[in-house]
Amino acid sequence: MRFIIRTLAAAIALWVSIQLLDGIRITTETNSVNYWGTLLIVALIFGLINAIVKPIVKALGCALIVLTLGLFLLVINAAMLLLTSWISGQFGIPFHVDDFWPSAFLGAIIISVVSWLLGMIIPDGD
Template structure:
Protein backbone atom coordinates (compact mmCIF):
# COMPACT_ATOMS: atom_id res chain seq x y z
CA UNK A 1 0.00 0.00 0.00
CA UNK A 2 2.90 2.31 0.75
CA UNK A 3 4.34 1.69 -2.71
CA UNK A 4 0.98 2.56 -4.31
CA UNK A 5 0.83 5.84 -2.38
CA UNK A 6 4.39 6.74 -3.35
CA UNK A 7 3.72 6.02 -7.03
CA UNK A 8 0.57 8.13 -6.88
CA UNK A 9 2.54 11.01 -5.35
CA UNK A 10 5.22 10.63 -8.04
CA UNK A 11 2.57 10.68 -10.78
CA UNK A 12 0.87 13.72 -9.21
CA UNK A 13 4.18 15.57 -9.08
CA UNK A 14 4.95 14.65 -12.68
CA UNK A 15 1.51 15.76 -13.84
CA UNK A 16 1.92 19.03 -11.92
CA UNK A 17 5.18 19.73 -13.74
CA UNK A 18 3.52 18.96 -17.09
CA UNK A 19 0.64 21.33 -16.26
CA UNK A 20 3.15 23.99 -15.24
CA UNK A 21 5.36 23.65 -18.35
CA UNK A 22 2.84 23.02 -21.14
CA UNK A 23 0.20 25.68 -21.77
CA UNK A 24 -2.31 23.34 -23.42
CA UNK A 25 -2.44 20.95 -20.47
CA UNK A 26 -4.85 22.58 -18.06
CA UNK A 27 -5.92 21.95 -14.51
CA UNK A 28 -8.69 24.15 -13.16
CA UNK A 29 -9.25 24.90 -9.53
CA UNK A 30 -10.06 27.81 -7.27
CA UNK A 31 -7.55 27.20 -4.51
CA UNK A 32 -4.27 25.39 -4.05
CA UNK A 33 -5.94 22.68 -1.96
CA UNK A 34 -8.53 22.13 -4.69
CA UNK A 35 -5.78 21.84 -7.31
CA UNK A 36 -3.82 19.36 -5.17
CA UNK A 37 -6.90 17.20 -4.69
CA UNK A 38 -7.61 17.34 -8.44
CA UNK A 39 -3.98 16.38 -9.16
CA UNK A 40 -4.24 13.37 -6.86
CA UNK A 41 -7.47 12.26 -8.56
CA UNK A 42 -5.87 12.70 -12.00
CA UNK A 43 -2.80 10.75 -10.80
CA UNK A 44 -5.07 7.91 -9.64
CA UNK A 45 -6.87 7.86 -13.00
CA UNK A 46 -3.51 7.98 -14.80
CA UNK A 47 -2.26 5.08 -12.69
CA UNK A 48 -5.35 2.99 -13.43
CA UNK A 49 -5.05 3.74 -17.17
CA UNK A 50 -1.36 2.77 -17.10
CA UNK A 51 -2.08 -0.48 -15.24
CA UNK A 52 -5.12 -1.61 -17.22
CA UNK A 53 -4.78 -0.22 -20.74
CA UNK A 54 -1.08 0.43 -21.37
CA UNK A 55 0.10 -3.23 -21.31
CA UNK A 56 -2.56 -4.20 -23.85
CA UNK A 57 -1.65 -1.31 -26.14
CA UNK A 58 2.04 -2.16 -25.82
CA UNK A 59 1.36 -5.76 -26.75
CA UNK A 60 -0.73 -4.81 -29.77
CA UNK A 61 1.87 -2.32 -30.99
CA UNK A 62 4.92 -4.52 -30.37
CA UNK A 63 5.91 -4.58 -34.09
CA UNK A 64 5.90 -0.75 -34.19
CA UNK A 65 7.89 -0.68 -30.96
CA UNK A 66 10.54 -2.94 -32.51
CA UNK A 67 10.50 -1.10 -35.84
CA UNK A 68 11.04 2.29 -34.20
CA UNK A 69 13.58 0.97 -31.67
CA UNK A 70 11.37 1.96 -28.76
CA UNK A 71 10.46 5.48 -29.87
CA UNK A 72 6.84 4.41 -30.28
CA UNK A 73 6.70 4.49 -26.49
CA UNK A 74 6.33 8.28 -26.79
CA UNK A 75 3.15 7.77 -28.82
CA UNK A 76 1.82 5.23 -26.32
CA UNK A 77 2.51 7.61 -23.42
CA UNK A 78 0.73 10.40 -25.31
CA UNK A 79 -2.27 8.15 -25.92
CA UNK A 80 -2.40 7.23 -22.21
CA UNK A 81 -2.34 10.93 -21.29
CA UNK A 82 -5.13 11.65 -23.79
CA UNK A 83 -7.14 8.74 -22.43
CA UNK A 84 -6.62 10.07 -18.90
CA UNK A 85 -7.90 13.46 -20.06
CA UNK A 86 -10.97 11.82 -21.61
CA UNK A 87 -11.73 9.77 -18.49
CA UNK A 88 -11.29 12.85 -16.28
CA UNK A 89 -13.72 14.71 -18.53
CA UNK A 90 -16.28 11.92 -18.07
CA UNK A 91 -15.70 11.99 -14.28
CA UNK A 92 -16.08 15.81 -14.28
CA UNK A 93 -12.50 16.33 -13.10
CA UNK A 94 -11.03 19.56 -14.45
CA UNK A 95 -7.97 18.19 -16.27
CA UNK A 96 -7.61 18.60 -20.03
CA UNK A 97 -4.96 17.86 -22.63
CA UNK A 98 -5.51 19.78 -25.86
CA UNK A 99 -4.23 17.81 -28.85
CA UNK A 100 -1.95 14.94 -29.75
CA UNK A 101 1.35 16.86 -29.94
CA UNK A 102 0.63 18.47 -26.60
CA UNK A 103 0.08 14.97 -25.23
CA UNK A 104 3.40 13.79 -26.71
CA UNK A 105 5.26 16.62 -24.98
CA UNK A 106 3.26 16.11 -21.78
CA UNK A 107 3.86 12.36 -21.85
CA UNK A 108 7.59 12.92 -22.23
CA UNK A 109 7.62 15.36 -19.31
CA UNK A 110 5.49 13.05 -17.13
CA UNK A 111 7.77 10.08 -17.89
CA UNK A 112 10.99 11.93 -17.08
CA UNK A 113 9.69 13.66 -13.94
CA UNK A 114 7.97 10.52 -12.65
CA UNK A 115 11.20 8.58 -13.11
CA UNK A 116 13.21 11.28 -11.29
CA UNK A 117 10.73 11.53 -8.41
CA UNK A 118 10.62 7.72 -8.11
CA UNK A 119 14.41 7.71 -7.73
CA UNK A 120 14.18 10.28 -4.95
CA UNK A 121 11.42 8.47 -3.04
CA UNK A 122 12.30 5.51 -0.83
CA UNK A 123 11.62 2.07 -2.27
CA UNK A 124 9.07 -0.17 -0.56
CA UNK A 125 10.76 -3.49 0.23
CA UNK A 126 7.67 -5.18 1.77
Protein backbone atom coordinates in the same frame (compact mmCIF):
# COMPACT_ATOMS: atom_id res chain seq x y z
CA MET B 1 2.43 2.49 1.15
CA ARG B 2 4.11 1.87 -2.21
CA PHE B 3 0.86 2.70 -4.02
CA ILE B 4 0.58 6.02 -2.17
CA ILE B 5 4.18 6.95 -2.98
CA ARG B 6 3.70 6.14 -6.67
CA THR B 7 0.45 8.12 -6.78
CA LEU B 8 2.13 11.14 -5.19
CA ALA B 9 5.04 10.84 -7.64
CA ALA B 10 2.57 10.74 -10.54
CA ALA B 11 0.80 13.80 -9.12
CA ILE B 12 4.10 15.68 -8.93
CA ALA B 13 4.96 14.66 -12.50
CA LEU B 14 1.53 15.81 -13.70
CA TRP B 15 1.95 19.09 -11.82
CA VAL B 16 5.31 19.72 -13.52
CA SER B 17 3.78 19.09 -16.95
CA ILE B 18 0.89 21.44 -16.12
CA GLN B 19 3.39 24.14 -15.13
CA LEU B 20 5.53 23.75 -18.26
CA LEU B 21 2.87 23.32 -20.96
CA ASP B 22 -0.08 25.55 -21.78
CA GLY B 23 -2.03 22.69 -23.38
CA ILE B 24 -2.34 20.68 -20.15
CA ARG B 25 -4.34 22.29 -17.39
CA ILE B 26 -6.61 21.93 -14.40
CA THR B 27 -9.40 24.49 -14.57
CA THR B 28 -9.86 25.22 -10.89
CA GLU B 29 -8.25 27.91 -8.76
CA THR B 30 -4.56 27.08 -8.34
CA ASN B 31 -4.26 27.74 -4.60
CA SER B 32 -7.41 25.89 -3.59
CA VAL B 33 -7.82 22.48 -2.02
CA ASN B 34 -9.86 21.50 -5.09
CA TYR B 35 -6.80 21.98 -7.30
CA TRP B 36 -4.62 19.60 -5.30
CA GLY B 37 -7.48 17.14 -4.83
CA THR B 38 -8.11 17.18 -8.56
CA LEU B 39 -4.41 16.61 -9.18
CA LEU B 40 -4.45 13.53 -6.91
CA ILE B 41 -7.60 12.15 -8.56
CA VAL B 42 -6.08 12.63 -12.02
CA ALA B 43 -2.90 10.88 -10.80
CA LEU B 44 -5.05 7.94 -9.64
CA ILE B 45 -6.83 7.77 -13.00
CA PHE B 46 -3.52 8.02 -14.83
CA GLY B 47 -2.08 5.23 -12.67
CA LEU B 48 -5.08 2.97 -13.30
CA ILE B 49 -4.87 3.56 -17.05
CA ASN B 50 -1.14 2.80 -17.02
CA ALA B 51 -1.77 -0.37 -15.01
CA ILE B 52 -4.72 -1.70 -17.03
CA VAL B 53 -4.79 -0.28 -20.56
CA LYS B 54 -1.12 0.41 -21.28
CA PRO B 55 0.07 -3.24 -21.10
CA ILE B 56 -2.63 -4.24 -23.60
CA VAL B 57 -1.69 -1.44 -26.00
CA LYS B 58 2.00 -2.28 -25.64
CA ALA B 59 1.32 -5.93 -26.44
CA LEU B 60 -0.70 -4.99 -29.52
CA GLY B 61 1.93 -2.49 -30.67
CA CYS B 62 4.92 -4.69 -29.95
CA ALA B 63 5.97 -4.86 -33.61
CA LEU B 64 5.87 -1.05 -33.95
CA ILE B 65 7.82 -0.66 -30.71
CA VAL B 66 10.56 -2.95 -31.99
CA LEU B 67 10.49 -1.43 -35.49
CA THR B 68 10.91 2.12 -34.12
CA LEU B 69 13.48 1.05 -31.51
CA GLY B 70 11.14 2.00 -28.67
CA LEU B 71 10.13 5.45 -29.91
CA PHE B 72 6.55 4.27 -30.39
CA LEU B 73 6.36 4.07 -26.58
CA LEU B 74 6.28 7.89 -26.59
CA VAL B 75 3.16 7.75 -28.76
CA ILE B 76 1.59 5.20 -26.41
CA ASN B 77 2.38 7.39 -23.37
CA ALA B 78 0.83 10.41 -25.09
CA ALA B 79 -2.27 8.36 -25.91
CA MET B 80 -2.55 7.32 -22.25
CA LEU B 81 -2.41 10.98 -21.23
CA LEU B 82 -5.16 11.85 -23.72
CA LEU B 83 -7.21 8.91 -22.42
CA THR B 84 -6.76 10.23 -18.89
CA SER B 85 -8.04 13.62 -20.04
CA TRP B 86 -11.07 12.04 -21.73
CA ILE B 87 -11.97 9.87 -18.73
CA SER B 88 -11.54 12.85 -16.40
CA GLY B 89 -13.94 14.80 -18.60
CA GLN B 90 -16.48 11.98 -18.45
CA PHE B 91 -16.46 12.19 -14.64
CA GLY B 92 -16.57 15.99 -14.60
CA ILE B 93 -13.01 16.35 -13.34
CA PRO B 94 -11.53 19.63 -14.64
CA PHE B 95 -8.36 18.19 -16.22
CA HIS B 96 -7.78 18.90 -19.91
CA VAL B 97 -5.17 18.03 -22.50
CA ASP B 98 -5.76 20.09 -25.64
CA ASP B 99 -4.39 17.90 -28.41
CA PHE B 100 -1.88 15.20 -29.29
CA TRP B 101 0.87 17.43 -30.58
CA PRO B 102 2.51 19.17 -28.77
CA SER B 103 0.49 18.95 -25.53
CA ALA B 104 0.06 15.20 -24.98
CA PHE B 105 3.34 14.20 -26.62
CA LEU B 106 5.52 16.68 -24.76
CA GLY B 107 3.50 16.17 -21.58
CA ALA B 108 4.12 12.43 -21.74
CA ILE B 109 7.85 13.05 -22.13
CA ILE B 110 7.88 15.45 -19.17
CA ILE B 111 5.86 13.05 -17.00
CA SER B 112 8.16 10.16 -17.90
CA VAL B 113 11.33 12.10 -17.10
CA VAL B 114 9.99 13.51 -13.81
CA SER B 115 8.66 10.08 -12.76
CA TRP B 116 12.02 8.53 -13.57
CA LEU B 117 13.87 11.17 -11.55
CA LEU B 118 11.51 10.75 -8.61
CA GLY B 119 11.93 6.98 -8.85
CA MET B 120 15.67 7.45 -8.53
CA ILE B 121 15.28 9.69 -5.46
CA ILE B 122 12.44 7.94 -3.63
CA PRO B 123 13.11 4.35 -2.58
CA ASP B 124 10.24 2.01 -3.38
CA GLY B 125 11.36 -1.05 -1.48
CA ASP B 126 12.63 -3.11 -4.45
